Amino acid sequence: MTDYNLLLLPGDGIGTEIMEEVKRVIAWFNDKTDLTFTYEEDLVGGAAYDAHGAAVSDATMEKALATDAVIFGAVGGPKWDGVPYDVRPEAGLLRLRKDLKLFANLRPAICYPALADASSLKRDVVEGLDILIVRELTGGVYFGEPKEITDIGNGQKRAVDTQVYDTYEIERIASVAFDLARTRRNKVTSMEKRNVMKSGVLWNEVVTATHKASYEDVTLEHMLADAGGMQLVRWPKQFDVIVTDNLFGDMLSDVAAMLTGSLGMLPSAALGAPDPATGRRKAMYEPVHGSAPDIAGKGIANPIAMIASFAMALRYSFELTKEADLVESAIAAALDRGLRTGDIAEAGAPTVSTMEMGTAILAEM
Amino acid sequence: MTDYNLLLLPGDGIGTEIMEEVKRVIAWFNDKTDLTFTYEEDLVGGAAYDAHGAAVSDATMEKALATDAVIFGAVGGPKWDGVPYDVRPEAGLLRLRKDLKLFANLRPAICYPALADASSLKRDVVEGLDILIVRELTGGVYFGEPKEITDIGNGQKRAVDTQVYDTYEIERIASVAFDLARTRRNKVTSMEKRNVMKSGVLWNEVVTATHKASYEDVTLEHMLADAGGMQLVRWPKQFDVIVTDNLFGDMLSDVAAMLTGSLGMLPSAALGAPDPATGRRKAMYEPVHGSAPDIAGKGIANPIAMIASFAMALRYSFELTKEADLVESAIAAALDRGLRTGDIAEAGAPTVSTMEMGTAILAEM
Numbered sequence: 001m002t003d004y005n006l007l008l009l010p011g012d013g014i015g016t017e018i019m020e021e022v023k024r025v026i027a028w029f030n031d032k033t034d035l036t037f038t039y040e041e042d043l044v045g046g047a048a049y050d051a052h053g054a055a056v057s058d059a060t061m062e063k064a065l066a067t068d069a070v071i072f073g074a075v076g077g078p079k080w081d082g083v084p085y086d087v088r089p090e091a092g093l094l095r096l097r098k099d100l101k102l103f104a105n106l107r108p109a110i111c112y113p114a115l116a117d118a119s120s121l122k123r124d125v126v127e128g129l130d131i132l133i134v135r136e137l138t139g140g141v142y143f144g145e146p147k148e149i150t151d152i153g154n155g156q157k158r159a160v161d162t163q164v165y166d167t168y169e170i171e172r173i174a175s176v177a178f179d180l181a182r183t184r185r186n187k188v189t190s191m192e193k194r195n196v197m198k199s200g201v202l203w204n205e206v207v208t209a210t211h212k213a214s215y216e217d218v219t220l221e222h223m224l225a226d227a228g229g230m231q232l233v234r235w236p237k238q239f240d241v242i243v244t245d246n247l248f249g250d251m252l253s254d255v256a257a258m259l260t261g262s263l264g265m266l267p268s269a270a271l272g273a274p275d276p277a278t279g280r281r282k283a284m285y286e287p288v289h290g291s292a293p294d295i296a297g298k299g300i301a302n303p304i305a306m307i308a309s310f311a312m313a314l315r316y317s318f319e320l321t322k323e324a325d326l327v328e329s330a331i332a333a334a335l336d337r338g339l340r341t342g343d344i345a346e347a348g349a350p351t352v353s354t355m356e357m358g359t360a361i362l363a364e365m
Numbered sequence: 366m367t368d369y370n371l372l373l374l375p376g377d378g379i380g381t382e383i384m385e386e387v388k389r390v391i392a393w394f395n396d397k398t399d400l401t402f403t404y405e406e407d408l409v410g411g412a413a414y415d416a417h418g419a420a421v422s423d424a425t426m427e428k429a430l431a432t433d434a435v436i437f438g439a440v441g442g443p444k445w446d447g448v449p450y451d452v453r454p455e456a457g458l459l460r461l462r463k464d465l466k467l468f469a470n471l472r473p474a475i476c477y478p479a480l481a482d483a484s485s486l487k488r489d490v491v492e493g494l495d496i497l498i499v500r501e502l503t504g505g506v507y508f509g510e511p512k513e514i515t516d517i518g519n520g521q522k523r524a525v526d527t528q529v530y531d532t533y534e535i536e537r538i539a540s541v542a543f544d545l546a547r548t549r550r551n552k553v554t555s556m557e558k559r560n561v562m563k564s565g566v567l568w569n570e571v572v573t574a575t576h577k578a579s580y581e582d583v584t585l586e587h588m589l590a591d592a593g594g595m596q597l598v599r600w601p602k603q604f605d606v607i608v609t610d611n612l613f614g615d616m617l618s619d620v621a622a623m624l625t626g627s628l629g630m631l632p633s634a635a636l637g638a639p640d641p642a643t644g645r646r647k648a649m650y651e652p653v654h655g656s657a658p659d660i661a662g663k664g665i666a667n668p669i670a671m672i673a674s675f676a677m678a679l680r681y682s683f684e685l686t687k688e689a690d691l692v693e694s695a696i697a698a699a700l701d702r703g704l705r706t707g708d709i710a711e712a713g714a715p716t717v718s719t720m721e722m723g724t725a726i727l728a729e730m
């Protein structure tokens with residue numbers, strides 16, 4: 001018997017509703033298997049701001065640092081549009097990423113066969129699509145200093161953000177991408193803007209050197225990030241693993257997610273480096289979609305991305321491959337049986353609630 | 366009778382081939398109308414590097430500053446992959462934009478009805494699409510300092526790029542977007558990452574203030590740039606004018622261009638501020654596509670984006686609206702007659718050469 005600890009941070013909007021379904025999946029494992037998951041639940045985002053005046057409290061950060069894996073819902077909503085910059089809901093998410101040192105963000109873009117028609121792209125362009133975006137998550141323009149707005153006189157302000165990358169940051173994310181490619185179709189496409197950005201020049205140089213030093217068996221391709229966005233729309237199946245920086249990764253993974261027509265279905269993992277002593281790595285799992293304030297509280301949100309994020313935790317934090325497969329197959333089976341939440345239903349077709357979808361997935365397990 | 370001066374900079378790759386077709390359109394106007402276009406031709410990009418060791422020579426810059434409008438082909442190719450950063454082909458393009466102060470980049474993404482099926486998106490998603498991306502072109506991370514790679518010891522390098530925006534830079538590009546929206550469907554969507562970037566915060570603030578001060582009749586909407594990328598893929602027809610910064614504009618306009626299935630068809634304009642004395646504005650017109658080294662020299666490139674760029678020059682530099690309409694209708698007519706270069710032909714269908722397409726367009730004029 002093994003014990004796994006989790007910290008659940010449902011956050012705002014639909015975050016709380018879809019996290020309920022993860023709790024039911026956890027209960028299923030505790031009940032039906034000899035695995036034991038224990039969890040605590042806490043606040044993040046707007047909910048944390050309302051309670052503590054910070055988007056994530058120090059006490060919550062301590063729990064996040066101590067747990068085996070954080071399961072994160074979504075943050076933000078119009079209610080907090082006016083709060084100060086440093087305590088806006090997203091600041092909680094960014095602090096978790098930064099303080100847990102979760103530099104590697106894995107964002108699979110998979111087109112579920114049952115949903116190929118939900119995409120705005122033609123069926124043959126997206127059917128069977130399976131790409132993995134590996135996004136650097138603790139560097140770049142998200143965290144570089146200076147990052148400020150100053151008054152420069154004459155009624156003028158000046159805003160500055162700074163993109164910074166050091167060799168080791170690029171090296172370690174490239175290694176993650178190459179390692180993952182070896183478990184897939186063995187190809188990595190690195191994207192940057194070396195024709196305009198010095199960070200792109202260094203990115204290109206370090207990825208190339210990492211490839212040469214340790215991964216020559218993997219096919220490596222370089223693409224300018226703007227061309228990469230184009231190619232994602234033109235023929236996404238040309239890609240296997242894409243490795244890119246924090247900001248390009250943000251943009252490109254959203255475009256890739258939308259290609260699949262399955263935004264409500266896509267999970268992500270944010271991983272730190274393995275602890276040299278224990279081999280354990282800090283990690284946080286979250287859906288790619290946001291808090292969807294427009295449908296929050298109605299019980300109609302799609303819980304699949306959230307449940308699939310828990311499956312990623314099983315796979316990447318606990319090496320419970322069989323169990324991860326079980327959850328993922330149950331999701332696919334529920335879809336094959338025709339169950340659809342509103343976001344993935346065809347116009348006029350019947351839809352199920354968040355809880356009904358959760359129940360259907362549990363039934364398939 | 367009026368005289369217009371042009372500087373043609375064909376550049377590299379297919380740039381030289383497609384510029385030939387513009388020359389034929391110019392000859393047609395000189396021949397058949399009482400307008401007179403005179404032009405000089407010069408080098409830019411890799412071609413300029415080979416001749417002068419710079420991606421654009423000082424002498425060429427002087428001509429560009431003196432002419433009424435620059436017509437630019439495309440730059441770059443594998444031949445120059447190894448040249449020093451400061452003289453890489455793109456540096457010529459960037460210097461032209463910067464030194465001519467072409468802060469407003471207009472990038473229409475139009476889906477030609479005859480080509481709706483060439484898109485990877487479903488016909489109903491893109492048919493009739495007509496959006497205009499207004500990209501800031503002389504600021505942001507493209508030109509901010511510091512921009513450097515330094516040695517920080519222990520085998521580590523550090524790359525830094527700096528995104529800088531001042532109030533006036535945002536104000537003037539927002540005004541361009543609002544003015545253009547008034548001539549279209551009266552809606553502007555502003556895109557930034559205010560949840561992560563201080564420049565996004567200022568961008569949002571200044572666009573909002575500009576709207577309030579002078580454009581309250583135009584509908585203004587704000588969208589995070591990553592969500593904007595998603596929405597472009599999901600339902601692009603929700604947009605009319607999109608205004609965004611240099612780097613997001615680069616990414617988003619490429620995605621938008623690819624949606625239309627008409628990349629080889631899309632022109633762009635880069636405009637400066639009107640001269641207070643003469644009312645004239647400096648301007649450069651160029652296709653959205655690149656130099657396509659893989660098909661260069663074969664005479665098969667699609668000249669439409671290049672010819673449509675010349676049409677934009679007629680419209681924006683010379684206020685020759687009727688003449689611009691004439692060229693644009695001739696392009697549409699040639700397409701309606703079924704003429705296709707390789708890039709827009711269906712598999713197995715007959716294709717025409719660069720010159721044949723040019724001839725067909727001239728015939729329709």
Ligand SMILES: CC(C)[C@H](C(=O)O)[C@@H](O)C(=O)O
Pocket residue numbers: 090093094250560561591
């Ligand atoms: C919420 C926001 C700060 C975040 C980001 O920009 O990283 C989100 O867009 C994401 O992709 O996870």
Ligand SMILES: CC(C)[C@H](C(=O)O)[C@@H](O)C(=O)O
Pocket residue numbers: 195196226455458459615
């Ligand atoms: C060639 C390159 C420097 C340029 C840019 O990044 O602006 C191009 O991608 C464009 O969009 O005009």
